[in-house]
Amino acid sequence: MTTPSLGAGELPPLPGGGSPFIATSRPGILSGDVILGLLARASGLFILLMLAALLIVLFYAARQSMSQFGWRFLTTSEWRPNELVVPRHDANGNVVYDSDGDVVEDTIPPTFGALPVIWGTAVSSFLALLFAIPLSLGSAIFLVRIAPTRIVPVVSFLIEFLAAIPSIAYGLWGLFVLAPFMQNHFDPLVHRALSRLPGTGWLFTEQLKIGNHVITRPIALTGRDMLDGSLVLAIMILPIITAISRDVLRQVPGAQVEGTVALGATWWESCKEMLKFSRSGLFGAVMLGLARAAGETMAITMVIGNNSQIRASLFAPAQTMSSLLANEFSEASSDLHRSALCEVALILLLMSLVFNIVARQLVVGGKDSRGARAA
Amino acid sequence: MSESLHNRFSHIRSEIMLLVCILFATLIIALLVLITGYLLSLGFGSLSLDFFTKEPIPIGMVGAPGGMKNGIFGTAILIMMASLVGIPIGMLAGIYLSEYDDNSWLNGPVRFISDVLAGVPSIVVGILGYELLVVPMGSYNGYAGAAALAFIMIPIVCRTTEEMLRLVPSSYREASIGLGATKAATILEVVIPSATGSIVTGVMLAVARVAGETAPLLFTALSSRFVEYNPSRPFPSLTVQVFTYATGPYPQQKKLAWAGILVLIGIIFVLNLSVRYFSRQRRPAR
Numbered sequence A: 001m002t003t004p005s006l007g008a009g010e011l012p013p014l015p016g017g018g019s020p021f022i023a024t025s026r027p028g029i030l031s032g033d034v035i036l037g038l039l040a041r042a043s044g045l046f047i048l049l050m051l052a053a054l055l056i057v058l059f060y061a062a063r064q065s066m067s068q069f070g071w072r073f074l075t076t077s078e079w080r081p082n083e084l085v086v087p088r089h090d091a092n093g094n095v096v097y098d099s100d101g102d103v104v105e106d107t108i109p110p111t112f113g114a115l116p117v118i119w120g121t122a123v124s125s126f127l128a129l130l131f132a133i134p135l136s137l138g139s140a141i142f143l144v145r146i147a148p149t150r151i152v153p154v155v156s157f158l159i160e161f162l163a164a165i166p167s168i169a170y171g172l173w174g175l176f177v178l179a180p181f182m183q184n185h186f187d188p189l190v191h192r193a194l195s196r197l198p199g200t201g202w203l204f205t206e207q208l209k210i211g212n213h214v215i216t217r218p219i220a221l222t223g224r225d226m227l228d229g230s231l232v233l234a235i236m237i238l239p240i241i242t243a244i245s246r247d248v249l250r251q252v253p254g255a256q257v258e259g260t261v262a263l264g265a266t267w268w269e270s271c272k273e274m275l276k277f278s279r280s281g282l283f284g285a286v287m288l289g290l291a292r293a294a295g296e297t298m299a300i301t302m303v304i305g306n307n308s309q310i311r312a313s314l315f316a317p318a319q320t321m322s323s324l325l326a327n328e329f330s331e332a333s334s335d336l337h338r339s340a341l342c343e344v345a346l347i348l349l350l351m352s353l354v355f356n357i358v359a360r361q362l363v364v365g366g367k368d369s370r371g372a373r374a375a
Numbered sequence B: 001m002s003e004s005l006h007n008r009f010s011h012i013r014s015e016i017m018l019l020v021c022i023l024f025a026t027l028i029i030a031l032l033v034l035i036t037g038y039l040l041s042l043g044f045g046s047l048s049l050d051f052f053t054k055e056p057i058p059i060g061m062v063g064a065p066g067g068m069k070n071g072i073f074g075t076a077i078l079i080m081m082a083s084l085v086g087i088p089i090g091m092l093a094g095i096y097l098s099e100y101d102d103n104s105w106l107n108g109p110v111r112f113i114s115d116v117l118a119g120v121p122s123i124v125v126g127i128l129g130y131e132l133l134v135v136p137m138g139s140y141n142g143y144a145g146a147a148a149l150a151f152i153m154i155p156i157v158c159r160t161t162e163e164m165l166r167l168v169p170s171s172y173r174e175a176s177i178g179l180g181a182t183k184a185a186t187i188l189e190v191v192i193p194s195a196t197g198s199i200v201t202g203v204m205l206a207v208a209r210v211a212g213e214t215a216p217l218l219f220t221a222l223s224s225r226f227v228e229y230n231p232s233r234p235f236p237s238l239t240v241q242v243f244t245y246a247t248g249p250y251p252q253q254k255k256l257a258w259a260g261i262l263v264l265i266g267i268i269f270v271l272n273l274s275v276r277y278f279s280r281q282r283r284p285a286r
Helices: A032-069 A115-146 A152-164 A167-195 A226-250 A254-262 A267-277 A279-295 A298-303 A321-331 A335-362 B002-046 B049-053 B069-099 B107-117 B122-137 B142-166 B170-178 B183-191 B193-211 B238-247 B251-281
Strands: A084-087 A105-108 A205-210 A213-218
Touching: A032 A335, A032 B069, A032 B107, A032 B122, A032 B142, A032 B183, A115 A152, A115 A226, A115 A267, A115 A279, A115 A321, A115 A335, A115 B002, A152 A226, A152 B002, A152 B251, A167 A226, A167 A298, A167 B002, A167 B238, A167 B251, A226 A279, A226 A298, A226 B002, A254 A267, A267 A279, A267 B002, A279 A321, A279 A335, A279 B122, A298 A321, A298 B238, A321 A335, A321 B122, A335 B107, A335 B122, B002 B251, B049 B069, B049 B251, B069 B107, B069 B142, B069 B183, B069 B193, B069 B238, B107 B142, B122 B142, B142 B193, B170 B183, B183 B193, B193 B251, B238 B251
Parallel strands: none
Antiparallel strands: A084 A105, A205 A213
């Protein structure tokens, strides 16, 4: 785009020597020129095909679930892969017996509703952004406006290394280091501190419906919960948001900053001007972080607790779309179950496409090719 | 009076925010040190020669938990197979983007889609591999795993190749064509050689990325307890094995998982470092 190459076709090929590619005095159909052109174009097409394959295969695999549940899939919250056998009750609530005196049983077919995992993905990504954005922007400002030029490459390398650590390593750390810490130190501390405050009871209790009774019991603090998952996600998206924000902030024209300083702005006020000036690029950086957080699989599977229920408390285990896939896909009990999982994957794919497309439109110059893949 | 008070306030606020920014940057570095510190210390604590030379031994048998020789071999073979497919296609697509059909109907979409593909969650790629290669072949297999990894490599290799080729000055191309070279000769013997160093960098980064991938292998290659050379069977890999052991119930296997992650990070770190070395040695002329 920046340096348009000279089209060779515009010049007549001249005879040359020394290379199998240069001697083209005989313009055969299968000259090196034609072959490379074909291969390159085919590879370009192949990339389009890759996305098409993703969409088509997932749509096709999800069709059974789509036709059976329709839009209900997105709005109901029961995820039950197995049939349920329950005794039949009559109008008065009494169990019905057949002529032999056996309980009459009804079989409820499996049902799938993706709301809990969509909720889990939304909340964990939102919390991760909440933790990560201030840290990332602060560090980006540090790199652009504060850090001495000598330490900038060092800090940049460290942040990029943080990005290169595989997801599973974060998962291992989250599972064996962070979760026990949260369970033994942080969670009880918060529990103690908040227990004196009225109106915070819901954070540490859950309501359970057994028959017709609703009981309230304390949540077992395992450390593997929504909060822990969000923290690990936040750590994982720090590098990408920091790196892109840094690049975006660097592109702010010096005059913009100097102007505000000349008008008497303090250091922070000129920083704010920088942030305001590059807000669309920064928003793009945040969207890439969001895309990565939403698609992240291995680490979140290991630390979020894997419980497909919507619960208000951050200290309760949760489940995201990706962790649901990681947990259930290879052990899907029926075709319908697998199809429902494919529909979840399709939702995840479409969501990440939207995030990525929006982000790429926003990041000025579209320089980031490393992308926001979630591992 | 109120003016100067306001002034003083905003100066104090400015100082505070300055400190906050420094604090945040320090915090990120501290996190990095904390995480790698834990990974290193626990990893080295559990690493032994057995890790490299033995296959895993089921818990309860003599010599358990053995090592992860199978995973190391498996990951290496999977990466090689993925590279064999992914690097040529990715590089050719990158060549296409940089050298062919500027402003055609295909060029813009290919660039855009490869950027978008780089952001697709890798677990979704795993499901694609399952539907396309595992279901028809009837069992989990190494080919499907390698294909899923190649799927992830292609967009990365494509975009880095394109960017590196674009850094080659167009005067090189003009000179080559002026001397009578064909387009293919220009690309293969002038443009690519002058960007080799940085293309190698991009390719190695893609390999490093793929080496740490777990999610796409869960439903494609699955895993195996043995060193496997036949890719039409379930195939072992370091990452899936680490995941299985880490989430499993046995402390001995958890130790093995720590060692596995240490080896994995070691590989990725070496790849990254050598990339830095390479790219410093040979930058394309600007």
